Each structure stands twice: as structure tokens, then as C-alpha cells.
Amino acid sequence: MPGNTVKxxxxxxRRGGLEQEDSRVLMRLIYVSTGLTIGFFAVLQGVNGNLxxxxxxxxxxxxxxxxxxxxxxxxxxxPWIYLYLxxxxxFLIYIIIMPEASVSAFVWVYMIPLMAYxxxxxxxxxxxxxPFAVVAIIAYLIKxxxxxxxxxxxxxxxxxxxxxxxMLFVHVYESRRAAAQQLLRELAETDGLTxxxxxxxxxRLLDDSIALGERSDECLVLVLLDLDHFKKVNDRxxxxxxxxxxxxxxxxxxxxxxxxxxxxRLGGEEFAILLRRTDSAxxxxxxxxLRLQIATTPLCYGEQEIPLSATFGLAExxxxxxxxxxxxxxxxxxxxRGKHLGRNQLIFxxxxxxxxxxxxxxxxxxxxxxxx
Ligand SMILES: Nc1nc2c(ncn2[C@@H]2O[C@H](COP(=O)(O)OP(=O)(O)OP(=O)(O)O)[C@@H](O)[C@H]2O)c(=O)[nH]1
Numbered sequence: 201m202p203g204n205t206v207k208x209x210x211x212x213x214r215r216g217g218l219e220q221e222d223s224r225v226l227m228r229l230i231y232v233s234t235g236l237t238i239g240f241f242a243v244l245q246g247v248n249g250n251l252x253x254x255x256x257x258x259x260x261x262x263x264x265x266x267x268x269x270x271x272x273x274x275x276x277x278x279p280w281i282y283l284y285l286x287x288x289x290x291f292l293i294y295i296i297i298m299p300e301a302s303v304s305a306f307v308w309v310y311m312i313p314l315m316a317y318x319x320x321x322x323x324x325x326x327x328x329x330x331p332f333a334v335v336a337i338i339a340y341l342i343k344x345x346x347x348x349x350x351x352x353x354x355x356x357x358x359x360x361x362x363x364x365x366x367m368l369f370v371h372v373y374e375s376r377r378a379a380a381q382q383l384l385r386e387l388a389e390t391d392g393l394t395x396x397x398x399x400x401x402x403x404r405l406l407d408d409s410i411a412l413g414e415r416s417d418e419c420l421v422l423v424l425l426d427l428d429h430f431k432k433v434n435d436r437x438x439x440x441x442x443x444x445x446x447x448x449x450x451x452x453x454x455x456x457x458x459x460x461x462x463x464x465r466l467g468g469e470e471f472a473i474l475l476r477r478t479d480s481a482x483x484x485x486x487x488x489x490l491r492l493q494i495a496t497t498p499l500c501y502g503e504q505e506i507p508l509s510a511t512f513g514l515a516e517x518x519x520x521x522x523x524x525x526x527x528x529x530x531x532x533x534x535x536x537r538g539k540h541l542g543r544n545q546l547i548f549x550x551x552x553x554x555x556x557x558x559x560x561x562x563x564x565x566x567x568x569x570x571x572x
Contacts, residue, residue: 217317217318217319217320217321217324217325217374217378218318218319219381220277223277223281223319224271224272224277226318226319227271227277227280227281227284227319228268228271228272230284230315231264231265231267231268231271231284232264232265232268234264234284234288235260235261235262235263235264235265235267235268236261236265238257238260238261238264239257239258239261239262239265241257242254242255242256242257242258242260242261245257246258267280267283267284278320281319281320285315285316285319285320285328288315289312289328289332292308292309292311292312292332292336293309293332293335293336293339295308296309296336296339296340296343297339297342297343301343303344306336306340306359309332309333309336309363310362310363310366312328312329312332312333312336313325313329313333313366313367313370313371314366314370316328316329317329317370317371317373317374318370318374321374321378322371322374322375322378325370325371325374326371329367333363333367337360341356388400388401389401391464391465393443393446393447393465394446394447394450394465395447395450396450396454396463396464396465396471397462397463397464397465398464398465399464399465399466399467401464402462402464402466402472402474403524405462405464405474406422406472406474406524406527406528407524409474409476410517410523410524410527413476413517413518418476418477419477419478419479419516419517419518419519420474420475420476420477420478420516420517421474421475421478421479421480421482421483421514421515421516421517422472422473422474422475422514422515422516422517422527422528422531423472423473423474423475423483423487423512423513423514423515423531424466424470424471424472424512424513424528424531424532424534424535425470425471425472425473425510425511425512425513425535426469426470426471426510426511426535426539427445427446427449427469427508427509427510428508428509428510428511428539428543428544429543430442430445430468430469433445433506433508437501437504437506441499441501441506444499444501445499445506445508446465446469448499448508449471449494449508449510450463450465450471452490452493452494452497453471453473453490456486456489456490456493457473457475458475460476460477461473461474461475461476462474462476472531473487479516479519480514480515480516480519480520480548483514483516483548484514484546484548487512487514487546487548488546490512491509491510491512491544491545491546494508494509494510495507495508495509495510495544509543509544510544511535511538511539511543511544511545511546511547512535512538512545512546512547513530513531513532513533513534513535513536513537513538513546513547513548514531514534514546514547514548515527515530515531515534515548530550533550534547534548534549534550535547
């Protein structure tokens with residue numbers, strides 16, 4: 201199955217745990233609720249005359265509420281998650297060992313794996329949970345040394361077993377949830393027959409790439425291609441052969457693309473290739489080689505060889521178009537001009553009708569007329 205699918209594009213550098221937007225909602229909720237709670241305690245400290253602590257808690261409350269506001273817009277949530285979890289976990293351990301600590305303060309430690317797995321995913325959740333859980337147990341034993349004798353051993357055993365089971369359950373749950381989410385994402389973003397990106401994920405990536413190009417001043421190339429006389433392939437060799445031809449084309453194209461390029465099936469026998477950080481002059485030799493390869497590599501179907509060819513329309517952003525819609529239209533018009541000119545060719549320029557009469561110049565279009 202082709203490698204340059206949307207899978208690669210979508211999973212690069214992803215954090216585990218909930219989806220980005222779900223994590224954002226949850227983190228904002230956590231920041232707001234913690235900020236309000238600490239704010240409430242700040243008021244209580246003020247009323248009780250403990251001014252330094254009131255100021256400290258008031259500042260923490262304002263920081264958290266400000267953070268909740270910022271969280272609505274930040275692109276990378278991971279630092280914000282660690283910024284919350286690490287001090288919070290340290291505080292949970294502190295309430296076990298602080299001078300007037302209650303024996304039951306230990307129960308808050310059970311929140312550690314729940315929050316870590318939910319917000320960071322299986323691997324990072326495990327890595328963060330284990331050291332804090334170990335330190336919490338050691339802190340508890342130092343604070344309550346009697347727990348290692350008599351009935352205390354049973355209490356300690358219960359607490360430990362409960363903690364271990366919670367961690368095991370969230371670990372299994374998060375593994376299953378992450379796998380199901382990954383499968384759903386792949387089903388939603390890839391074409392079932394060929395395994396390459398589908399139209400909607402391609403559209404998204406094209407929009408994102410143009411937005412990125414605007415910021416970084418980098419050009420990109422969109423190539424649309426359509427198999428020639430594909431109906432005849434289906435009619436003559438059957439639908440299964442047609443399906444294999446579509447997979448064969450994807451494999452040919454995918455083998456030549458870079459990791460940053462993307463291939464998508466837009467529907468039927470129409471595909472799109474997105475070449476980022478590339479201009480038309482750089483893209484043309486690659487696409488021309490692809491056209492030739494498709495035209496000279498028939499599909500081996502059982503004992504038979506099925507000849508295939510495709511017509512390509514190429515457009516460069518921002519030279520040929522200012523936005524994704526215009527770019528698509530431009531590439532599409534060139535593709536269909538290629539069809540009218542006899543198929544199996546690459547059109548990369550808008551030309552006057554008179555120019556079309558001299559395709560042999562190789563300047564405005566390239567084609568292989570031997571197959572026509
Ligand atoms: N096997 C197979 N065929 C498909 C699939 N999707 C669309 N097709 C067929 O693709 C063919 C497209 O035919 P047309 O739109 O007439 O295009 P064409 O025959 O390639 O002709 P030109 O594009 O003008 O060169 C139709 O016969 C569709 O049934 C698919 O998933 N599998």
C-alpha cells in the first residue's frame with residue numbers, strides 16, 4: 201500500500217491522549233476550576249489575616265485564569281499540560297507530608313494516572329505517573345512509619361493494590377481508545393481502495409500548505425491527473441482489473457514522491473499530487489517522468505498486460521493562482537485541455553490556441569503521441 205498517505209501527514213509529532221480540541225476543552229476547564237478554587241482559598245486566607253499566603257494564592261489564581269484564556273488559541277498544548285501537571289502532582293505529594301497532613305490525603309495520588317493518561321496518552325502518561333507514584337509512596341511511608349506494622353500493613357496493601365489496579369485499567373483503556381481513534385482517523389482520511397489520502401483530507405492539507413506558504417514565502421505545485429479511457433479498462437478486463445489499475449498507479453506515483461509530498465484520490469480515476477516547497481520548473485521533470493513511467497509500465501493482470509496512461513494538469517501557487525480554489529481550477533482546466541489534446545500528456549501552462557498546434561516544441565506541454 202502506498203506510503204505517502206495522509207496517515208503519515210496526520211500523525212507526525214502528535215501527542216497521545218485525547219484529540220487536540222478535546223484536550224483543549226478539558227485543559228481550559230481544569231485551569232479555570234483550579235484557578236477559581238485557589239482564588240476562593242486566597243479570599244479565605246485574606247479573611248483569616250494570612251496576607252502573604254493570600255497574595256501568593258491570589259497570584260496563582262490569576263495566572264491560572266489567564267492561562268485558561270491563552271489556552272483557547274495556543275497551537276501546541278503539550279507545554280501547557282506539563283505546566284499544570286508537574287506542579288499539581290508535586291503539590292499532591294506535598295499535602296501528604298505537610299505538618300498537619302491527614303492520613304487520607306494519599307487518595308489524591310489516584311488522580312495522577314487518570315489525568316496523565318487522559319492528557320498525555322499511554323506512553324508519556326506512564327512515564328510521568330510512575331516516578332510521582334513511587335515518590336508519593338515513599339513520602340507516605342516516611343510521614344506514617346507505623347503503616348509498616350500490624351493492621352497498617354493491610355491498609356497500606358489495600359491502598360497500593362487499588363492504585364495498581366487504577367493504573368492497569370487506565371493503561372488498558374487508553375491503549376484501546378487510542379487504537380480505535382487511530383483506526384477511525386484512518387478510515388475518515390484515507391481512500392479505502394488505494395490507501396492514499398481522500399478528497400477531504402487533501403483539501404485540508406492543500407489549505408494548510410497554502411497558509412504555511414503565505415507565512416514562509418514558499419511556493420507549491422498542485423498536479424491533477426486522470427487516467428485515460430479508464431472506462432475501457434473496466435469494460436474490457438472487468439472492475440477488479442480496474443481496481444488493481446488504480447492501486448498500481450498509486451504505487452507508481454508514491455514510489456517517486458518525497459515524504460513532504462502528498463498523493464490523494466479525489467474520486468473515480470482522478471488523483472491529486474501536492475508538491476510542497478517546489479516550483480513548476482522543479483516539478484515538471486518529476487511529473488513528466490511519472491507520465492512516462494505510467495505509459496510504459498502496463499499493469500500485469502494474471503497473464504495479461506493492461507496498458508495505462510494518464511493526463512496531467514499542473515499549476516503553481518502563487519504564480520498561477522492566489523488561493524486553493526483558483527489553484528485547483530487552474531490545474532483542472534489544464535488537465536482537461538490535455539484530454540482534448542489527445543491525452544497522455546502534461547499541461548503546465550495556459551497557451552493560446554495557435555501554440556497548441558506546436559506541442560513538439562516541448563515548451564508549453566509535453567506528451568507521448570506514440571500511444572495515441
Ligand atoms: N474499477 C473501478 N472503476 C472505477 C472506480 N471509480 C470510477 N470508476 C470508473 O472509471 C470510469 C471513468 O470513466 P469516464 O469518466 O468516462 O472517463 P474515462 O473512460 O477514463 O475517459 P477519459 O477520462 O476521458 O480519458 C467509469 O467507468 C467508472 O465506472 C473504481 O473505484 N474502480
